[in-house]
Amino acid sequence: MAFLALASSVEAKVKIGVIGPFSGPFASQGKNFKAGIDAYMALNGSKVGAEEIEIIYRDLPQADPAQAKARAQELVVKEGVQYLAGFYFTPDALAVVPILEQANVPMLVMNAGTSMIVTRSPLVVRTSFTMWQTSTPMAKVARDKGIGKVVTIVSDYGPGVDAETAFKTAFTGLGGQVIDSIRMPLSTTDYSPIMQRVRGTGADAIFAFLPSGPTTLGFVKAYNENDLAKAGIRFLSPGDLTQESDLPALGDAALGIQTTFHYSVSHDSPENRVFVEAASKAIGNAQELSFPAVGAFDGMHVIYKMIEATGGKQDAAKAVEAIKGMSWQSPRGPVSIDPATRHITQNIYLREVSKTPDGRYINKEIATFEKQGDPGLAAAK
Numbered sequence: 001m002a003f004l005a006l007a008s009s010v011e012a013k014v015k016i017g018v019i020g021p022f023s024g025p026f027a028s029q030g031k032n033f034k035a036g037i038d039a040y041m042a043l044n045g046s047k048v049g050a051e052e053i054e055i056i057y058r059d060l061p062q063a064d065p066a067q068a069k070a071r072a073q074e075l076v077v078k079e080g081v082q083y084l085a086g087f088y089f090t091p092d093a094l095a096v097v098p099i100l101e102q103a104n105v106p107m108l109v110m111n112a113g114t115s116m117i118v119t120r121s122p123l124v125v126r127t128s129f130t131m132w133q134t135s136t137p138m139a140k141v142a143r144d145k146g147i148g149k150v151v152t153i154v155s156d157y158g159p160g161v162d163a164e165t166a167f168k169t170a171f172t173g174l175g176g177q178v179i180d181s182i183r184m185p186l187s188t189t190d191y192s193p194i195m196q197r198v199r200g201t202g203a204d205a206i207f208a209f210l211p212s213g214p215t216t217l218g219f220v221k222a223y224n225e226n227d228l229a230k231a232g233i234r235f236l237s238p239g240d241l242t243q244e245s246d247l248p249a250l251g252d253a254a255l256g257i258q259t260t261f262h263y264s265v266s267h268d269s270p271e272n273r274v275f276v277e278a279a280s281k282a283i284g285n286a287q288e289l290s291f292p293a294v295g296a297f298d299g300m301h302v303i304y305k306m307i308e309a310t311g312g313k314q315d316a317a318k319a320v321e322a323i324k325g326m327s328w329q330s331p332r333g334p335v336s337i338d339p340a341t342r343h344i345t346q347n348i349y350l351r352e353v354s355k356t357p358d359g360r361y362i363n364k365e366i367a368t369f370e371k372q373g374d375p376g377l378a379a380a381k
Contacts, residue, residue, distance in 0.1 A: 015082060015083075032296070076103045083106055090112040094114075100121050101123065106125060109126040131209065132376025133375070136372075148176055150207050152178055171207075199231060207236040208241060217250070245287060255353050258353075266362040297331065302326070306322060325338075341377055343374045
């Protein structure tokens with residue numbers, strides 16, 4: 001009951017604790033969390049009504065559930081935060097869920113993409129995406145291209161398993177065949193043996209998922225260096241593998257790669273242009289801007305509505321109830337919070353890596369799957 005005892009003694013300022021990778025190999029994703037938060041506050045102010053908003057960051061360089069829980073407890077007990085947000089990796093988010101109810105604190109998931117997270121507590125809200133949501137449409141894209149045989153290659157943890165299962169379920173349901181499934185430890189850095197294994201299978205394509213960062217950059221390079229494209233083996237994946245911040249390093253080798261995802265920095269809308277300008281200023285280098293920033297930006301929009309609904313008071317259940325069913329125009333397009341699942345409903349886009357006349361690499365949107373919920377929630381229960 002220590003959490004509840006503290007709640008009455010904290011100062012009136014509303015504090016939001018954000019946990020993410022702000023150093024280490026995934027630091028660019030943490031920078032994007034911060035850029036999205038800074039952009040939202042620059043555009044909407046640092047107050048909700050009379051309540052001043054303070055953001056308190058805690059660094060978690062890599063997936064570490066024990067440390068995630070420790071940092072969350074520190075934020076609640078020592079800092080008196082009323083909201084917990086961020087969470088790049090699924091294991092970290094899951095480790096924190098058990099403290100939410102006693103702490104009287106909602107969790108805003110700004111990235112972690114495993115469907116089950118929202119089923120673990122009624123105080124969890126997601127403003128990012130899930131692997132089922134972004135991977136399922138790729139199965140239809142593949143079948144429409146005449147692809148019949150696929151090898152799935154994923155990182156062996158929650159989101160990877162979700163991505164594999166989502167694609168396989170949809171692809172086989174449409175008459176396709178998954179002829180091999182490869183799960184890699186998160187620590188894997190040498191992908192050449194995997195690419196050679198694929199070449200001997202007779203596959204038409206690979207479907208891949210790894211967490212965005214150095215791992216995805218290395219994986220796409222290995223695909224090209226092992227000549228899978230020249231062998232006619234196509235590359236299918238959700239958009240994590242062609243995040244915009246990696247495209248300059250991938251260069252022309254990435255041209256033509258198609259992915260399905262919820263956001264592209266190049267998305268053509270007035271809301272996105274405003275967001276990109278503000279977030280680019282916040283991150284300092286526009287080429288580093290990537291998808292975690294929009295999850296954080298929209299997460300702040302939801303938190304501001306929660307604070308407004310509770311008058312700045314600490315009431316997690318009332319805060320979550322207030323945002324069920326809310327809808328708005330996000331930088332990614334029209335979105336809403338499903339009142340039954342607290343998960344974000346959004347468009348998923350088919351994108352193709354292209355080069356603009358001024359030499360920039362972008363994920364160009366070429367088709368839209370409208371109002372996609374999370375098909376993985378039924379499997380998660």
